[in-house]
Structures are given as structure tokens and as C-alpha cells.
Amino acid sequence: MVELKTEESIDAMREAGRVVARALDAVRGAAGVGVSLLDLDGVAHEVLRGAGADSPFLGYRPRFAPVPFPAVVCASVNDAIVHGIPGAYRLRDGDLVSIDCGALLNGWAGDAAVSFTVGRPRPADLRLIEAAERALAAGIAAARPGNRIGDIAHAIGAVGRAAGYGIPDGFGGHGIGRRMHEDPGVPNEGPPGRGMKLRPGMVLAIEPMLIAGGTDDYTADADGWTLRTVDGSRAAHAEHTVAITADGPRILTAL
Ligand code: MG
Ligand code: MG
Numbered sequence: 411m412v413e414l415k416t417e418e419s420i421d422a423m424r425e426a427g428r429v430v431a432r433a434l435d436a437v438r439g440a441a442g443v444g445v446s447l448l449d450l451d452g453v454a455h456e457v458l459r460g461a462g463a464d465s466p467f468l469g470y471r472p473r474f475a476p477v478p479f480p481a482v483v484c485a486s487v488n489d490a491i492v493h494g495i496p497g498a499y500r501l502r503d504g505d506l507v508s509i510d511c512g513a514l515l516n517g518w519a520g521d522a523a524v525s526f527t528v529g530r531p532r533p534a535d536l537r538l539i540e541a542a543e544r545a546l547a548a549g550i551a552a553a554r555p556g557n558r559i560g561d562i563a564h565a566i567g568a569v570g571r572a573a574g575y576g577i578p579d580g581f582g583g584h585g586i587g588r589r590m591h592e593d594p595g596v597p598n599e600g601p602p603g604r605g606m607k608l609r610p611g612m613v614l615a616i617e618p619m620l621i622a623g624g625t626d627d628y629t630a631d632a633d634g635w636t637l638r639t640v641d642g643s644r645a646a647h648a649e650h651t652v653a654i655t656a657d658g659p660r661i662l663t664a665l
Pocket of ligand 2 (some may be wrong): 519584
């Protein structure tokens with residue numbers, strides 16, 4: 411079931427989204443060669459705590475997971491696509507990092523992700539990240555009343571495929587509201603004009619994931635969480651929480 415949010419609810423979700431944006435900004439600012447992923451998790455946790463927000467990630471345990479997620483961010487480095495558990499790994503020169511973060515504030519959730527490089531970037535990584543951001547922007551632009559879920563999926567997939575990148579099958583965005591994951595699912599590829607009609611009051615987390623090697627294959631680490639490319643190529647992830655309004659898409663997780 412899809413819950414339509416009132417304008418007041420969307421304003422409240424904007425506040426949760428602002429906390430996510432601030433946490434991601436702080437993590438990005440703290441990231442550097444030699445900094446551990448655990449340190450970055452601590453930076454995000456501090457922002458959440460300071461805002462009086464809880465983490466929808468910490469302790470989250472979907473059906474596929476062998477253990478509850480132990481952190482407030484997912485930190486996915488290089489060939490990790492999403493859901494990386496932040497551990498003792500220290501960032502190295504040229505790493506590509508994707509950070510996904512959520513917040514729960516006054517009963518409402520926000521969810522967003524950014525990808526960036528550390529130290530001297532590889533030009534191919536910058537192209538990959540730029541394409542993920544462009545795919546996200548295209549998906550957001552399609553998130554307007556009268557369009558359908560498939561129009562968002564198609565917009566994302568078209569950008570990724572045109573750039574020659576792979577798109578992990580079966581992972582994508584989702585409705586979001588009082589809980590982080592709500593209906594409907596938002597695929598990252600698919601035919602336009604299909605699926606649920608978009609209406610004002612729907613709030614969606616839109617989140618393209620792109621694989622540099624061009625294959626769609628992924629595998630899960632022994633930790634049961636981290637998804638990794640099979641070809642060893644790098645991956646990038648970008649995400650915003652977006653409200654569909656009569657005036658068009660409203661990004662709730664921008665700074
Ligand atoms: Mg996320
Ligand atoms: Mg999400």
C-alpha cells in the first residue's frame with residue numbers, strides 16, 4: 411500500500427532529510443587517505459545524535475540479512491556496490507567510496523547516498539560517479555504527477571546504459587515515509603509508461619547504482635550484506651529522497 415503524505419508530513423520529512431544531508435556532508439568532509447570506515451560511521455552518528463535523530467540502518471535486519479546492520483552508514487569501497495559494513499579498513503589513495511545514510515526524526519525517515527573519490531582520483535571513477543549523479547537527476551526529473559514508476563526507472567536506466575555501465579538487477583529505490591522502506595519499489599531500469607501512476611504526496615527514495623565494467627552481476631560477501639561486482643570493476647551509488655508534488659519533484663535530502 412502506498413501512503414500519500416500531506417504537505418505538513420512532507421515538510422517534516424524534509425527535516426529528517428536535512429539531517430541525512432548534513433551527515434553525508436560531514437562524512438565526505440572527514441574522508442581522506444588513512445581514515446577508517448568506522449571513523450566515518452562515527453562522524454555520521456555524531457550528526458544524527460546532535461540532531462536528536464535515530465538511525466533506520468542501525469539494527470536493521472531484512473529477511474536476507476544474517477545479522478542486524480551494525481552501523482548508521484553503509485560504506486561501499488571500490489568494487490563494493492552497496493550495503494558495505496563500515497569496518498577497520500582505512501581509505502587509500504584513489505579509492506572510490508559510496509556512503510549511504512538514513513535518519514529518523516520525529517517519526518519520519520530520510521535516506522540518501524553519495525559517491526566520491528579519496529586522494530588522487532582515477533578519471534574513470536569520476537566519469538562513473540558523474541553518470542550515477544546524472545542518472546539520479548534524470549530519475550528525479552521524471553518524478554512528477556502523471557508519470558509512472560516506469561518513467562523513473564526508464565530515465566535512470568537510459569543514462570546508465572548510454573554510458574556503457576552495468577545496473578545490478580533487482581536493486582533499486584523504494585517508497586519512504588514513517589519507515590525507510592515502503593511501497594512502491596522503484597527499479598533502476600525498465601520500460602517507460604508502466605507501473606504505478608505518480609501522485610502528489612508520494613515520497614520515493616530514488617537510487618541508481620552503476621557498475622563500471624558493464625555487467626549487471628553482483629555477489630554478496632560472507633558478511634551477508636556487502637554487494638560486490640563479479641567482474642571486480644568499481645561501482646557508484648547516488649540517492650535522494652524525493653517528494654512528488656503538484657509543482658514537480660521536491661528533493662528532501664539536499665543540504
Ligand atoms: Mg539509502
Ligand atoms: Mg534507499
